[in-house]
Amino acid sequence: YERIGTPHGDHHDLWINPSNNTIMAIADDGGGQVSYDTGENWTTYHNQPTSQFYRVTTDNHFPFRIYGAQQDNSTVRILHRSPDGSINESHWESTAGGESAHLAPHPENPEIVFGGTYKGYMMMKDHSTGQTRSTNVWPDNPAGSGAEVMKYRFNWNFPIMFSPNDPNKLYAGSNYLHVSTNMGQSWEVISPDLTRNDPETIKSSGGPITQDNTGAEFYANIFAMAESSIEPGVIWTGSDDGLVHVSRDNGKTWDNVTPKGSPLRNMMNCIDIHPTQKGGAYLAATSYKFGDYTPYLYKTTDYGKTWKLITNGIPSNYYTRAIRADKVRPGLLYAGTEWGMFVSWDDGDNWQPLQLNLPITAIRDLHLRDNTLIAATHGRSFWMIDDLGPLQQIDDKIAMAGHHLYDPKPAYRMAQGGGWGSPNTRLVGENHPNGVLFNFFVKDYSDEKKVELKIEELDGTPIRTFSNKSKDRGNRLNVSEDKNRFVWDMRYEGFKEFDGMVLYSSPNRGPKAIPGTYKATLTVEDEEVSQEFEIVKDPRLPNSPEDFKKQFDFLIAVRDKVSEAHQAIIDIRSIRDDINYFSKKLKEKEGYDEILAMAKELDKKMSVIENNIHMTKNQSRQDPLNYGIRINNRLAFLMADQQRGDFPPTNQADEFRKEVSAELDTEINNLDELIRTSLREINLKGREMGVQIISDRFDKVVKP
Incomplete structure (x- = not known):
């Protein structure tokens, strides 16, 4: 045999193309790789989301970061949403601990992270300095020996966590429960041995020829733990050899509350505290290591005196590792199995899949x-x-309705966008939507139905209306049968546009709504459902409500002036279209020379105003680099420029707004004067001659 080098180790599978054995694929702890030349070269595994995570937690950074340890790889902390258009390599970094770690970021300083790994090794990492410190409960290295030589037995994936009631209290689980109140400087044992302590399970691993004691094979230890946030001092533990214990006095005394009927060495993988019921807890366990793939989920409401098995609806071979109780709706539970996700709305009495777009994978x-x-x-x-x-x-009631708009969660107003070009979606994560999330459904939907989502201020002032019938892409509401999601970017309408508009560096984005309460109404045909929702300030910002209001008022004022400028352009071009139309019809006829000359002169004067307001030579994107921009573009750029960040306008920005707005007012007044005089004279003369030169829609300004 000849060794073949590969990009990663710990291979799981090898496939060789039966039609061409130079093509092969491997799967390992790094991911998947392909070779087209019998293993001489391999594709990368850095183009696929194939990490094998053991556990997950978050910190109190904003936006919060997600933490986990990858099998045969590094630990990770990664932003759950980024300021960019996607989540990429710049938004994650390795952190404390090793491949099998539980991770515990400090509740008050997320730059401090504790992480474990096998053999009981634990470290603290300070991301602000880059320093790491060993914080092992007992710094004895048992490599090469069985767990029986260890003073404290630690699992490959031993739990560590901060107390939800005391940010200075850090727990770690061996076969005992340990607590530190000084960042790992010292540890106190606060329990007896909470495992079966069976000598047969703590002997040297491997054999009969060679032993294999890497620390991954240590058993009879605490594998899960939780402390109640509604009952300080109530602590639960579960061992990997089948026991559950609870203390109601901060670890002074313990009760064995293992569920009756639970398999002898059922690995207690996850304990979750009931969010409102004192004495309540949920338990997920598995005996897959003994060939038993049965799901084991339990609940108790009496501190473990009695347990109820709650697995109805989960297939009999979908063994379970995780269960969590929703923090908002009592009785709503989530379960992770070896083959995907499940949900229960009745406190575990019945389960159904919650797979959605999640690949079939182990949770x-x-x-x-x-x-x-x-x-x-x-x-x-x-x-x-x-x-x-x-x-x-x-x-x-909602399920029986023909349509429904769900109550949106509060949305943070924060900077989030993208860079140049589109990201390679194989290399990045999907970002959290930047806006208010509206979830709704429309039963028996067809394109004939009119569906609108109207957003307004609480006093009824309209902000935006989105519709499946809108011809404007920016206000289009895409609707499908049943569930739908729409993300409002929190922006008001932008300025009015006109055909052929070319502006320099001035995207038409309306002002963002300021933090506060708003109302959304979903209308299907003539039936309405409304919900109020909150836009929340980015907690990192020092801005006052007055700062947001000043910026908003300024931007609305600028937007409206740009719209006023563009309405003038639209009016001028509409009048010109009428003039051109009748000029073609009348130029070959006798008796109309005078009125056509008057119309031509009016067009000439309007052209001067038009070009003062808008550079009419700008016909393509690059043209503004050749011709000076005019009033409308100067104001539009001011609007874009003053939306950089969440700041009130500078003094000079407001001064500039007033100055250029005055220039626009002069041009608008000149146009109004032309309409009141020249246009009126043309129409009056035309009526005397039996023709209507200018459209009736200008009558309101033409009449004396």
Whole structure:
């Protein structure tokens, strides 16, 4: 045999093309790679989301970051949303711990992260300095020996966490529960051995020829733990050899509350505290290592005195690793299995799949944060549902309705956009939508139905209306059968446009809505459903409400002046179209020379005004580099320029607005004067001659 080099190790599968054995594919802990030359060269694994995560948690950074450890790779912390158009390599970094780590970012300083790995190794990493520190509970290295030589037995994936009630209290689980209140400087044991402590499970691993004691094979240790946030001092642990314990006095005393009927060595993989019921908890366990693929999910409401098995609806071979209770809706549960996601609306009595667009993959852990649900998959990286509102709000009444608009979650007003070009979607993650998320459904939808989503201020002032019938792409509402999602970018309407408009560096984006409460109404045919929603300030900003209001008022004023300028252009060109139309009809006829000369002179004077307002030579994107921009473009650029960030306008910006607005007012007044005089004279003379030169829509300004 000859060794073949590959980009990664720990190979799982090898496929050789039966028709051409120079083509082969491998799957390993790095991902998948392909060779077309019998293994001489391989494709990269850096183009696929195939990370194998064990656990998932988040920190209190804004935006929050997601943490996890990858099998045979680094630990990761990654933004759940970025200021760019996507989530790319610049938005993640390695953090504390090793490939099998539980991670615990400090609640008050997310730059401090604790992470574990096998053999009981634990470290603290300070991202602000780059320094790391060993914080092992007991710094003895047991390499090459069985777990029986260890003072404290730590699992390959031993749990660590900060207390939800005390930011200075850090827990770690071996076969005992340990606590530190000084950042790992010292540790206190606050429990007896909480495992079966069976000598047969802690012997040296491997054999009979060679031993294999890497630390991955240590058993009889705590594998899951949780502390109640509604009952300080209530702590739960679950061991990998089948025991569940609870303490109601901060670890002074413990009760064995293992569910009756649970398999002898059921690995207690996840414990979640009931969000409102004191004494309540949920448990996910698995015995897959013994060939038992049965799902084991339990719940208790009496501190574990009694447990109920809650797996109805989950296939009998979908073994379970994670269960989490929704923080908003009592009885709404989420479960992760070896073959995907499940949801229950009745506290676990019945389950149904929640796969959506998630690939069929193993779910190792789940985490709820800010009304999102994050899944740590073992093979397809992190996935997130970014708004749980529909799952929390659905009920029989809503389900029976013909259409419904769900209550939107609060939306942060924050800077988020993209750079030049489109990202390679194979190399980036999907960003959190930048705007207000509207989830709605329309049953029995057809294109004949008119569907509108109207957004307005609470006093009824209209902001935007989106419709499936709109011809304007910017106000188009795409609707399909049943579930729909629409993201409003929080912007008011932009300025009025005209055909052939070319502006320099002045995108037509309306002002952003200021933080506050707004109203949305979904109308299907003539039936309405309304919801109020919140736009929330980016908590990193020092801005006052007055700052937002000043910027908004300024931008609205500029927008309206640009619209006024463009309406003048539209009016001028409409009048010109009428003049041109009748000039062609009348130029061959006798007796109309005078009125045609008057119309030509009017057009000439209007052209001067038109070109003062807008550079008419600008016909393509590059033309503004050759010809000086005019009043409308100067104002439009001011509008774009003053939307950089969330700041009130500078003094000079307001001075410039007033100055250029005065220039526009002069041109508008000149146009109005022409309409009142020259245009009126042309129409009066035309009526005397039996013709209507200018459209009736100008009568309101033509009449004396």
